[in-house]
Amino acid sequence: MRHSHILKLLLTGALALPMLAGPASANPIVLFDLNSGKVLQHQDAFSRWYPASLSKLMTAYVTFRAIAAGEVQLDSPIKVTKHSAGEPPSKMGFKPGSVMRLDNALKMMLVKSANDIAMAVGENIGGSQAAFADRMNAEAARLGMVGTHFVNPNGLYSPDQYTTARDLAVLVMAIRREFPQYVPWFSIEGLAVGKKAISNYNLLIGRYPGADGMKTGFVCPSGFNMIGSATRNGRTLVAVVLGEKSAISRAETAARLLDQGFAMSEPNWLTVAAMPSYGDTMSPNDMHDEICKKKAR
Numbered sequence: 001m002r003h004s005h006i007l008k009l010l011l012t013g014a015l016a017l018p019m020l021a022g023p024a025s026a027n028p029i030v031l032f033d034l035n036s037g038k039v040l041q042h043q044d045a046f047s048r049w050y051p052a053s054l055s056k057l058m059t060a061y062v063t064f065r066a067i068a069a070g071e072v073q074l075d076s077p078i079k080v081t082k083h084s085a086g087e088p089p090s091k092m093g094f095k096p097g098s099v100m101r102l103d104n105a106l107k108m109m110l111v112k113s114a115n116d117i118a119m120a121v122g123e124n125i126g127g128s129q130a131a132f133a134d135r136m137n138a139e140a141a142r143l144g145m146v147g148t149h150f151v152n153p154n155g156l157y158s159p160d161q162y163t164t165a166r167d168l169a170v171l172v173m174a175i176r177r178e179f180p181q182y183v184p185w186f187s188i189e190g191l192a193v194g195k196k197a198i199s200n201y202n203l204l205i206g207r208y209p210g211a212d213g214m215k216t217g218f219v220c221p222s223g224f225n226m227i228g229s230a231t232r233n234g235r236t237l238v239a240v241v242l243g244e245k246s247a248i249s250r251a252e253t254a255a256r257l258l259d260q261g262f263a264m265s266e267p268n269w270l271t272v273a274a275m276p277s278y279g280d281t282m283s284p285n286d287m288h289d290e291i292c293k294k295k296a297r
Helices: 004-011 052-068 102-111 115-126 129-143 165-178 180-187 247-262 288-296
Strands: 029-033 039-043 077-079 099-101 190-193 196-199 211-219 223-232 235-244
Touching: 029 165, 029 247, 039 247, 052 102, 052 115, 052 129, 052 165, 052 211, 052 223, 077 102, 077 115, 099 102, 102 115, 102 180, 102 190, 102 196, 115 129, 129 165, 165 180, 165 211, 165 223, 165 235, 180 211, 211 247, 223 247, 223 288, 235 247
Parallel strands: none
Antiparallel strands: 029 039, 029 235, 077 099, 190 196, 211 223, 223 235
8 A cells, every 4th residue: 555654653643653763864854833933843944945845835825815815716717827737747637728716726736736736826816927926935025034935836846946944934834823714725635626536745634643734845856845734732833844755754754753842842942933044044955866866776
């Protein structure tokens, strides 16, 4: 069964997860408490990283802001353009001219991580890919995401599209605090679209106790990225994990961090917003050869 070993591990919950504890990983991480913004763990939090489909969280945020401003509504039509239909997988594969409701488009974008739908949303709301990217960057600047820049709404690789673990933590807090009505969308286990059954790429959903979001991402230069959140006894923790070697290891790392976090008391000092910048904040990573050439061999 696909992913069977991680399913067995995660289904056992907290009893199995401490066995994952070991030396700190060499990739960026941030673990924080959503309600207070207090940071429980962090490593290379300001290192530039290619966000891959974690970019779709900003696409969702810009869209939620557009809905709140009355620019569009949940039932507004989203038309698939020739450009959006031509985006590479992961994708829904709708033909140019296809139309869907905005709320359904967003759910497909978040669950399937569909690149064609993310582009269609961006083009319909922004008028063009470039104009929507401008809105993404404006929101990033407003939120204080100082190490982030976008050029597209779906996260397909561009050397000019980058972020940091700390900035993603800032974005997660904005989404969850400003738009709680959409939080259930990030924990949908699967969708039925026609005859297709679509499962969420987030392996914590439905398996890790308390898991309630948020998003995964992968392109060769980024490695396997993940933001995983969980709530227990009224406390919500979020793990940002970048640059893992596989879909399974990113879920295992996120689960281990969350489990360690729930076992810790909340610190009384550093918040995500107040984290001082450290490390190499300018040179983006590139894991292409390590991830994809290794796969080819």
